[in-house]
Each structure stands twice: as structure tokens, then as C-alpha cells.
Amino acid sequence: MTARIATPRLPLLLRIAAAVFGGYAFAWGMIALAIAVLYAAGMAFHDAEHLASLVALLVYVATFCWAFVTRSLARAWLVLAGGGAVMAVAASFVQHLIVP
Amino acid sequence: MFQNLRLAMAWLHTWFGLVLGFVLIVVFFFGSLSVFDREIDRWAIPASRFEPQPMPSFEQVLRPAFESMQPTRAAIDEMRPRVDGPMPERFDTVVRWGAYTTHRDPVLGVFAGYEVPGAKDPEDSIWADRTIDPRSGATLPDDHLKIGSQFFYPLHYSLTLNWYSLGYWIVGFAALMMLVALVSGVVMHRKIFREFFTFRPAKSRQRSTLDLHNLTGVVALPFHFFFAFTGLVIFAGIYFPVTHTQLHALHDRHEQIEAQETGLPHDRARQPATLASVDAMVAEAQRRWAAKGMAGDVGFLAVQHVGDANAYVSLYRAGTDRIALTGEGIHFKASTGEVLREDPPTTAVGSINEFLTGLHLQHFRHWLLRWLYVLGGLTGCVCIVTGFMFFVEKRKHQHAKQGEQGARVVDALAVTTVTGMLVAACGMLVANRLLPEAMPQGWPGRGDFERYAFWALWLFAMLHAFVRSAPVARGEANPAWREQCVAIAVLAVAAVVLNAATTGDHLLNTIPRGYWPVAGVDLALLATAGLALVAVRRLARRATAATGRVRNAEAAHA
Secondary structure, eight states, X not given: OOOXXXXXXXXXXXXXXXXXXXXXXHHHHHHHHHHHHHHHTTOOHHHHHHXXXXXXXXXXXXXXXXHHHXXXXXXHHIIIIIHHHHHHHHHHHHHHHHOO | OOSSHHHHHHHHHHHHHHHHHHHHXXXXXXXXXXXXXXXXXXXXXXXXXXXXOOXXXXXXXXXXXXXXXXXXXXXXXXXGGGBSSOOOSOOOXXXXXXXXXXXXXXXXXXXXXXXXXXXXXXXXXXXXXXXXXXXXXXXXXXXXXXIIIIIIHHHHHHTTOOGGGHHHHHHHHHHHHHHHHHHHHHHHOSOXXXXXXXXXXXXXXXXXXXXXXXXXXXXXXXXXXXXXXXXXXHXXXXXXXXXXXXXXXXXXXXXXXXXXXXXXXXXXXXXXXXXXXXXXXXXXXHHHHHHTTOOOOEEEEEEESTTBTTOEEEEEEOSSSSSSSSEEEEEEETXXXXXXXXXXXXXXXXXXXXXXXXXXHOOSOOHHHHHHHHHHHHHHHHHHHHHHHHHHHHHHHHHHHHTOOHHHHHHHHHHIIIIIHHHHHHHHHHHHHHSOSSOOTTSOOHHHHHHHHHHHHHHHHHHHHHHTOHHHHTTSOOTHXXXXXHHHHHHHHHHHHHHHHHHOOOHHHHHHHTOHHHHHHHHHHXXXXXXXXXXXXXXXXXXHXXXXXXXXXXXXXX
């Protein structure tokens, strides 16, 4: 099933980094935002933690695969790292609303 | 970058599967052994070869043990960098005493946490551990390693690499890659249903290896997915410490509210108080569990803020009859024995989480399921090994022609992580039976030598695999596979013989007595030796056939 694909090294490394680190940032942001929002909406704190990480881990698997499938490397980075950062900032904002 | 989805998935599956496969096989194999970790413990520590015991009396057994505990020198040294100013010699303010047991534990593990004056994080504590015989309270030597639960089990989830939790991260990434390999494996093989029934052992080796890889991967797919996923869920707090970093404020707020709601004090009152009878509290907890029609063994007992007016005792039911680990906690005011709180029934999310983690950690009593876990884990090992073998078989002739070393290196690493790992594990059990009961004064502990034996044998197996790997570069098989199978058989039989010689618990004694924890380990070792010998014979036959082919070819040339 392996095709020897002559790929330039740097784009491949950047894609692996997008999958690993971009995907991690995305999952982190998702967990943070989900905990903050679910807790604000009245869910028990540990329930919010558990639910957020259950879903985010599955999403991490999906984004990891997606990072290798999507055409544009820039888009992979933008969605994963950018999306993660946006969600993390939003989570901190929600936290600030609850605990000023 | 990749022409289509399937090529992208194939690339992911091949390369991440290969690199992380070397970690995954360790995780799968020692995870399979961890299913019977308590039984391996009993094999390794003959002093603990008696029947599992219930939680002993607090007043008579636990309290004297707790009161005589202190952190070890090693623990104090490890704590030092996390403290401003000098470290005290003694620790007297007890944050927590705890004792945890299961239906498979003859001996009892107890622990104590102490406040550390000047700790950079005021919530930080220093810990002391001890193993006691719950029948008498006698202490077991703390350098005797519980090979199952203190070595094979931590290898399974952290590779015992504790430096900055590095091992946890490597295993976590490997688990993520296991999930990715399953997803990509399914995407690349569209005929997944047919592969369920396809195994052609008589076809070319490359073809039958791939068949077996697909078969084991597909048959046990739900099992593999479930364990990789729940393993990640169990340590999600380590991999994503969101609530201890970014959302720290939210976490603190929740803890304060929780302490108010539950009535269980979060902090000490800084006023001394005595401790009422904990045995009476246990009796009350058991009465309440019985009233709900539940089995009443205590699985976990903890005293928080020991010696303080805010102290409380928490009692949890052992998880023998359900999937969640411990539950139905009842909390008592330590100074009076009055009930402060009964934990409410778990929420929907809480139940899902307990179900997922509990099914992975399986502290419930179900021996058939336990064996199915072992079978599932070993199926995973077969899937990973056949993946390695397919990688090598597919490339070795081409690499031999082009003079490349890739297949040779991968094959040597496969020898190391497959047979080499078994050599190390069996050798560790041999070392366990050969080492003296107590090491001479000033030497490292007995358990340390068992660890050294394990790593030294594994390293030696790796050297051997590489030294003998030259034939792979010519497109032939590495004789190290066969030679290490011989070593496995010899070591496994030696472990059984040494167990009989040093403890008298041979199979003719343990099987009629029905002492399965020890008999089971012996029988598993003998089965391992038997399989290793079958492999030796097959590999030898194949090697002779290959030499024959080479001779014929040479004769034809001449």
C-alpha cells in the first residue's frame, strides 16, 4: 500500500507539525472553550471536563488525518493553530466573565 | 501533496504505524500482562502468596502502620527543588492517609501525604508508600518489586520514563497514532468485510503476512479502538492540563463551591482534634450500603487533614460488582464519626466516563472477560508484528538490490521489540528468583536489580539483533529471530524451574490446590516456551530451505 512519493522534505515536515502541534492546539482550545461554556451553562465542573476531553480527543484523531488530506498546507495551519487560538481566547474570556 | 485520499492514508498508516508501532507493541504487550498484574506480583513476592484479604481494621492494623510512616530519602531529594529554603527531616502534618485494595490483593498498599513547609505550590505534598500484610500489619520489605503492578503496569502507560512525564506523552502520542492507524487502515482497504474472512497461509509470505495483519486488525478493531481511546481519556488531564493552567481560576472557584456544597473542608482548621473510631464508621458505611442492597467491601479508605478539627474520613465501596472503579462514597467527620455526606448518584456524563475508564482498568470480578482482554491485547501485538514483517518483506529484496539498509534496520528493531521484549520479561522473572532475599548493606535494592536485569537483557537483545542482521541486507532472514526464540524458551522454563526450587510452589502443588495466581503464571511461561520452540522449528526449516535454494542456484551457475 505504500507508494514511494517523491515529496520535498520541508512541506512534509510542516504538514506533520500541523497535524501534531496544530491538532494539539485545536484540541486544547476546544477543551478549554467547551469546559468554560458548559460550566457557564450550569453543567457540573468535572462533567464539563470529561465531556470536553472525550469529544476533543476524537476530534484530534480526525484533524490529524485531515491535515494530511487537505490540499493547502496554509489552510491546515490556519484552521488548526488559528482555530485553536481563537477558541482558547474565547475560553479565557468566558472564564473572565465568571471569575472577574 | 498526496494524489488522493487513499494514498494520503496509506502514507500515514505506513510511516506513523511503523515508527509508533515500536512503542505500541510495548504498550499492548505489557497492557496484556497488566490484566494479571496482581497475580504476577504474587509470583514475584512469595511472601504475598496467600488469599486476597478485605480491608483490615483501622484501629488495629492501619493506624499503627500510618503513624510509623515517613517519606523515603529518595522522595525527600526529589521534593527538594520544589521547596524554598531547607527541607525538614521529619514530616508531621499529614494531609492524607489512604489505603486501597481490590478483590485480587493479598497484601495492602498504604500511602501517606504530608504538608511541606515552604513548598512553592502550597497544595504540593510529599508522599510515603508501604506494603503491609493486612492480617498482621507486618511491613513487607520495600525494595521487593511488585513486578506486575509496579513494573509491567507502569511500562504499559509510561514506559517508566518519568522525566517530565516523558513516557506518558510518548505512550499518549502512540495511542493517538493507533487510532489514526485504525482510521487510515480502514480507509485504505475498501474491501474490509471480505478481509474479515481472508487468510491465505499457503500464499507467499508477504501475502499471508498482510492477510494476518488485516485479519487481526479488523477482527479486534472495536477492541483496539476502545482501548487506545479510553487510555487517552484516562490520562486526558495529563495530556491537556487545561484546568490547571489556562482555566486555573475556574478550577479554584469550582473547588471552593464544591467544598461548601459537600461540607467537606478544603483546608485545615489549624486546630488539633482527636480521631474517633474509624472501624465504627466502616460498620456504619457497610450498613448503609447493605440497606441499598450492595456488596459492602471497602475498596478505598482515606483520612483527610489528619489530626485537625477539619479532618474527615472517606470510605468507598470496592469495585468488584460493577465497572466503575470505586463508588458510593460516604464521608464522616473524623473527630465525631457523624456522617457529613453521602455521594449523590453519578450524573449521565459521570457514568459514561466511569464506564469508559472502568472498562479499561477493569477492577471488577469477571475472569472470562479478563482472559478476553489478554486475547485482545495479544491480537493487537500480532497485528503490529505482522505490520513490521510486511514492511520488511515488501522492501527487503528491493533494498538488497539497491544496497539500502532500511529493511535491515526495521527488521532488527522488530526483533528487539518482539522477541527481545520477551527475553527481557522472562529474564526479569529469572532474576527475581535468583537474587537473594535481602541485598547487602549499601547496595541498590532488590527491585532495582530486577529492573537492571530487564533493561540489560533488552539492550543485549537489541545489540544481538543488529549484529546478526547482515543477511537481511541480502534479502534473507535475520537469524536473531530464531536465536532469541531459543533464549525465550530457555528463560521461561528456567523461571518455572527456579520458582519450584526456591518456593516449592511447583505445578503439581499449585494446580491440585487450585492456587491459580501462581499456577497461571507458571503455565503461561510454559506456553510461551512451547510457542517459542514451535517458532524455532519453523524458522529453522525455512532457513534450511532457503540455503538449499541458494545452493541449487549456485550449482546451476557452476
